[in-house]
Amino acid sequence: MYAAGQELEAMRRLEAAIKSGEDLGDSEVRAWGCLFELLQALGRRPAFDALALTFARRFEKSPPTWSAAVDEGNTATETTGGRAHVSLSGVLSAAVGEVLKQTMKLAATSTMVRMDVAKLTDADNNGAILLMRAMAALKKANKELVFGSPEHLAGILAAKLVPGERSNEAMWLLMLELYQQAYRQEAFDEAAVNYAITFEVSPPSWEALPQRHDEPPPAASPPPKAEGFTLHDQLLGAGVADFAPLEAALAGRDEFDIDARKLVRIDAASAKALLEVLTRLHAAGKTLRIAGLSTIVAAYLETLGFDDVAVLRARAI
Secondary structure, eight states: OTTTTOHHHHHHHHHHHHHTTOOOGGGHHHHHHHHHHHHHHTTOHHHHHHHHHHHHHHHSSOOOOOOGGGOOOSEEEEEBTTEEEEEEEEEESGGGHHHHHHHHHHHTTOSEEEEEEEEEEEEOHHHHHHHHHHHHHHHHTTOEEEEESHHHHHHHHHHHOOTTOOOOHHHHHHHHHHHHHTTOHHHHHHHHHHHHHHHTSOOOOOOOOOOOOSSOOOOOOOOOOTTTTEEEEEEOSOOGGGGHHHHHHTTTOSEEEEEEEEEEEEOHHHHHHHHHHHHHHHHTTOEEEEEEEOHHHHHHHHHTTGGGTSEEEEOOO
16 A cells, blocks of 8 residues: 555554554564654654554554654655656645646656645645646656545545535545545535536546556666665656666675665555566576665565565664
């Protein structure tokens, strides 16, 4: 779930497993570690602190500590694989204007823009206007826009909108777009009827979006930054060619450490490409170690069989 950008769903699944006392076997502490990381990624400090107290009592050891690095606000960055990654947090207001300007600059050289909205806590009409304008500009430029956790923001908007109250039209339109992004046609249809009644206009029509696949088409993009070789930030949509610097760094060496301390997330397409490269290197007799992995990324890579071709070293919980 996390690899696919479904942070909220992953958090809820782990919370349910821990609170219900689900049998997690030898992975119990790791499951708690994954939940700590997700709460940090979502900026949920109160929930993190509450979990830390429970963790200390249950396991009689010091819990992970909150990292100030997550309190960055709105960000827009370029990722491997020809994509731009945007993270919005706090209130969707006129303050998002600057990060949306950065987004449009990144989109000029990106095949896709991924916008994560799981860290938003509120929204107003000014923020909705700016976001809708950015979405229209991206569509006009033939850029693919994908939302992370669209239902979360749709829920925030739905709670603020009153059918029959003729205001906040941009918030209505944004909510309808988010329902489409979440493939929620029933919710879309109900909201469209309320929008039409409220503003006495014809509502937008449902436009079935193509189902997204785990493997996007290959795209020309800069390889992961390397000093030796590092994996960093959001590794999204990368192909085998993006890992050419790893093979170059291994020239004449039988052992090699890959630094993953700053790797936030790796998606399915990137993981498949990296596994293909590592499998080939392993078959050639190379010993590879991926060090500094977060708990949740290490667990994900294990499910894909990475530990058959490389030594995975996760951070201590």
